[in-house]
Amino acid sequence: MATLAQATYAPKKWDLSNLQGISDNTLAVHFGLYEGYVKNTNLLNEQISELIKSGGASGANPPFAELTRRLGFEYNGMVLHEYYFDNLTKGGNGAPTSGKLYEALGNSFGDFETWKKDFAAVGALRGVGWAIAYQDPTNGRISNHWITLHEDGNIAGFKPILVMDVWEHAFLLDYKPAERSKYIEAFFANVDWKAAEARLVH
Numbered sequence: 180m181a182t183l184a185q186a187t188y189a190p191k192k193w194d195l196s197n198l199q200g201i202s203d204n205t206l207a208v209h210f211g212l213y214e215g216y217v218k219n220t221n222l223l224n225e226q227i228s229e230l231i232k233s234g235g236a237s238g239a240n241p242p243f244a245e246l247t248r249r250l251g252f253e254y255n256g257m258v259l260h261e262y263y264f265d266n267l268t269k270g271g272n273g274a275p276t277s278g279k280l281y282e283a284l285g286n287s288f289g290d291f292e293t294w295k296k297d298f299a300a301v302g303a304l305r306g307v308g309w310a311i312a313y314q315d316p317t318n319g320r321i322s323n324h325w326i327t328l329h330e331d332g333n334i335a336g337f338k339p340i341l342v343m344d345v346w347e348h349a350f351l352l353d354y355k356p357a358e359r360s361k362y363i364e365a366f367f368a369n370v371d372w373k374a375a376e377a378r379l380v381h
Contacts, residue, residue: 185228188257190217193264199271200365205352212348213264216256223250255329259309262342268371280340280376283314287321295367298323298341302363307346313337316380341375 196203223246230236230243237243275281281291288294301323302310309326313334326332343366350362
């Protein structure tokens with residue numbers, strides 16, 4: 180009988196101390212939360228693998244069904260946090276005024292500022308979730324989306340270009356719940372636009 184190949188993920192590390200408007204304390208808590216998603220992803224993969232090997236992989240098996248449904252939440256919690264931390268950098272590197280990303284945003288929204296205003300508006304929606312600028316790989320168009328609970332609202336096949344966490348844990352130690360707009364400003368001050376541009380499909 181063939182053995183199941185099981186991936187084990189290790190949490191990534193980032194040196195993001197001294198960001199503008201996002202405290203080191205917030206980052207420490209946030210990194211710990213991310214590591215929990217990595218741990219749970221590994222645990223779920225292990226538990227599902229054991230059920231598969233023991234013949235318990237059945238839609239009628241409640242443990243298998245629940246673990247499988249939970250997997251998307253934990254996986255996306257891990258991956259989206261990696262996108263988020265990867266598109267931050269100390270002091271930012273300035274909003275683009277030219278280049279492929281600048282052109283793609285302009286082609287999709289008319290100009291960079293219109294895209295930025297729309298992205299910030301998505302991030303300001305009530306509730307917890309993510310604001311993500313996705314690129315459609317078939318035509319290069321970028322669109323902004325609200326993602327709830329990590330896995331609800333992701334566009335199949337689209338590429339995340341810029342990811343902003345707007346769960347309250349991302350800003351509550353630095354800002355009041357009603358001050359999310361200040362956090363969004365701080366996020367933009369620390370965006371690594373070069374990292375975002377490198378994600379473009381074409």
